Amino acid sequence: MRVLFPFVGDSLGGSHKSTLLLIEFLETKNIESIVVLHQRYEPLVRLLEEKKITFFLLPISKLAGSDPSITNIVFNVMRNLIPFSIFLLKHRINIVHGNDLRINLSWSLPSLITFRKFVWHQRTVLSKSMFWAFIRFLSFHCIAISRYVFESLPKNIPETAKSMIYNPFVSIKKESQRINEIKKGLQIKDTDFIVSYLGRVVKEKKIDTLLRSIPLLQENPRVKILIVGKGEESYLKYLKKLSTDLDLTNRIHFLGFVEKVEDYLWLSDLVVCPGPKEGFGRVVVESMMTSTPVIASRSGAHIEIIQERENGLTYKLDDQEELKDKIQELIGNQKLYQKIEINSKKTFQSFSLKKHGDSILEIYNS
Secondary structure (H helix, E strand, O other): OEEEEEEOOOOOOHHHHHHHHHHHHHHHOOOEEEEEEOOOOHHHHHHHHHOOOOEEEOOOOOOOOOOOOHHHHHHHHHHHHHHHHHHHHHOOOOEEEEOOHHHHHHHHHHHHHOOOEEEEEEOOOOOOOHHHHHHHHHOOEEEEOOHHHHOOOOOOOOHHHEEEOOOOEOOOOOOHHHHHHHHHHHOOOOOOEEEEEEOOEOHHHOHHHHHHHHHHOOOHHHEEEEEEOOEOHHHHHHHHHHHHHOOOHHHEEEEEOOOOHHHHHHHOOEEEEOOOOOOOOHHHHHHHHOOOOEEEEOOOOHHHHOOEOOOEEEEOOOOHHHHHHHHHHHHHOHHHHHHHHHHHHHHHOOOEHHHHHHHHHHHHHO
């Protein structure tokens, strides 16, 4: 069996990490995986090379979905139809597994006309548009990464042709020396309480809610904030101005893109996930891997993962007062903090690679 995993190649995020873990699992089952990049994004290329995963570079000027208009989607599907179909035939692909909306839109029709199975992996909530009903006809099976996403799938997809499968995770060793070097570089003291946001720095993630909550804390001088990730320059500029207005300049670090995200999870005392309607909430589970308590907005798939006051805390979306209260409670309530540390590690164990891989393999073989 040969499985193709096409990537747009313009970023490195949770979907890539999940897919690369799946590829490693499939290798143990003697299933050959082929990776295609449509763009050469160096952090992703380095990760593939680090994991010794070979890939093909198949440059495409525009994938379907790059422009949201239906006319342009159809045009870009048809423009790439022949080269993608040729690739599938030439490399004797059996299954194409899409992990991005642009990939799903672009590769599903070539798979259909060349009689290949196409697995549509949906990682975000779909709108209520009737347009999505076509997924039923272009895909062999549709996978949602959470119950929240699953409920948004088109109703015309039969129950036997869709599944809910959580993303996989594996434990990552704590590199104490590297982490200590980071703390030294950021001038983080042992008495500091580190609150971190890790993810895309874009307006819809509502990072400003976190910033606005910090000055309200009784013990706010202890709190240092790390913003890890890249995104919209205009929103980043707004956050930097806001941090100045809130007198947080000396206590906040905007770190941009980092390759070893886990280092910043290990050194954090608390991770805040303020975004709405998250399809899964990968950072929530990654934080649990390091037993770092999480406070997340009471929205999207966050509430599937977090059991209130057991393995984390939640707050009403956009409510900086409630967020402040929850941060304050974790700073002041050591018993609750330790309880969440212990239980979050237990929760992490349920997102195993084996469980994920076995479920995917069952779909491939059906």
